[in-house]
Amino acid sequence: MTAVPHTRTGKYVPRHAPPPARRVPPEGFLVVIYGGAVAVLALWWRHTPSVVGLDGWLTGAGRITGLLAGYACAVLLALMARVPVLDRVVGTDRLARWHATGGRYTVFIALAHTALIIWGSSITARTNVFDQTTTLVFQYQDVLWATIGLLLLVGVGVVSARAARRRMSYETWHYLHFCTYLAVFLAFFHQLSNGEDFVADRPARLAWYTLYLGVAALLLWNRFLTPLRRALRHRLRVAEVHPEAPGVVSVYLTGKRLEELGAQPGQFFRWRFLAPGQWWTANPFSLSAPAGPSELRITVKEAGGHSRAVARLRPGTRVWAEGPYGAFTAARRSSAKVLLLGGGVGITPLRPLFETLPGEVTLVYFARRAEDLALRNELEDIAAARGAQVHYALGEGAGNSLPLTADALCDLIPDLASHDVYLCGPPGMTEAAKSALHGAGVPRRRIHHESFAF
Secondary structure, three states: OEEOOEOOOOOEOOEEOOOOOOOOOOHHHHHHHHHHHHHHHHHHHHOOOOOOHHHHHHHHHHHHHHHHHHHHHHHHHHHOOOOHHHHHHHOHHHHHHHHHHHHHHHHHHHHHHHHHHHHHHHHHHOOOHHHHHHHHHHHOOOHHHHHHHHHHHHHHHHHHOHHHHOOOOHHHHHHHOOHHHHHHHHHHHHHHHHOHHHHOOHHHHHHHHHHHHHHHHHHHHHHHHHHHHHHHHHOEEEEEEEEEEOOEEEEEEEOOOHHHHOOOOOOEEEEEEOOOOOOOOOEEEEEOOOOOOOEEEEEEEOOOHHHHHHOOOOOOOEEEEEEEEOOOOHHHOOOOEEEEEEEHHHHHHHHHHHHHOOOEEEEEEEEOOHHHOOOHHHHHHHHHHHOOEEEEEEOOOOOOOOOOOHHHHHHHOOOHHHOEEEEEOOHHHHHHHHHHHHHOOOOHHHEEEOOOOO
16 A cells, blocks of 8 residues: 655655554563563562561561662663663553552552651561651661652652642643652662661662663663754754644755654654753644654644744754654554554644555544634545545534534444554543443453653
8 A cells, every 4th residue: 555645746646555564462561570570579578587576577578679669660660761672662651550559559668668668667676657767767777868769759659640630731741750860760779788688688779770770771872862862863853844634844954864763653752852841841742744854743732832932933943853752653553454443632743644554544623613724724635645545524503513422433333343443632521432432342452542741
């Protein structure tokens, strides 16, 4: 099959769809993570011939929670290290959910470790909890630094709670989150200098160093060095900002050797525009056309200060792009029939998929008004070129409404249950669509959705 990518000249050039990648179950990575946790528990079992008395049980539980908390910190950092294979197979949004859930558990496990160790050692030393806390913090090697690290970790957990998160900007939350790196660094050394499972076990110490140094290398390479290297190599700049619909613009970017990025239809980058007031923040925007060797395109809707500023970008503005990220690609497809279900600016990642996915593809595009249908001319040209169907569903009273229900979707696509569905749109729309698709008999594994609400 050939596809017809959009260019600024209005011409369409044939392009072959990328071959589908081999699918790997995301759950396989969870098996690896849980296997590591079992290995950590085995380390405690190996160094614990017996447990005697209440103090023994308490300190034993404190050692277990300490080992698990230390291991969990390394895993949490690895999940957000933007490792390409993890991102392609698992998906950025799923990794973020695993990170958020694991972060909450890690904070509670770390607090439990602290409380159990203090309580158990106070019974052993026959002293009160306050005096034993003072002794542990100020007389044991590296415990003071670990205490500061714990307080930082708890602080990050507090600002990451939904109630607090809603009260601050994404940028503020993002930079506060970097305190996690410092917290883990401060807590690391007390594990080796005081932990019974490491003091006399050289292989265990080497394994722990290997784990943490490996994660640190992944973070340094993927989050810092790779973006810098690519910025210098590809030299992206804004070429043009073109209005598409009310409050929606497309940004065309030019650069060198962009095919080396390996960007696939459906993926996104984190874009940092080196313009006044924008250089300090990077926001995720999907590609809205297949990547070319010298041009990329994103389509952005005004939804905040940063996205509004994108519409005012001047040609020649330098751009740093981190990515490509996301698993919202052809690799997820398992059926020859595909439904693309988009709402509003959610059409952005669906548009290149509509162009390049092989097989029988149907697009349904929800919008409030006809003038809000961004990229409409391109969608119709693509549909005509490949013999695909595109349906527009406008808001109630607009003369072309389609209820987002199982019955309405089945009337439109009678064999819907045999389709893969790619879904992208506002949160309310996506939740309604998932419910309707489940009601229509579409298996959960065939509903593909990726969220930017990290």
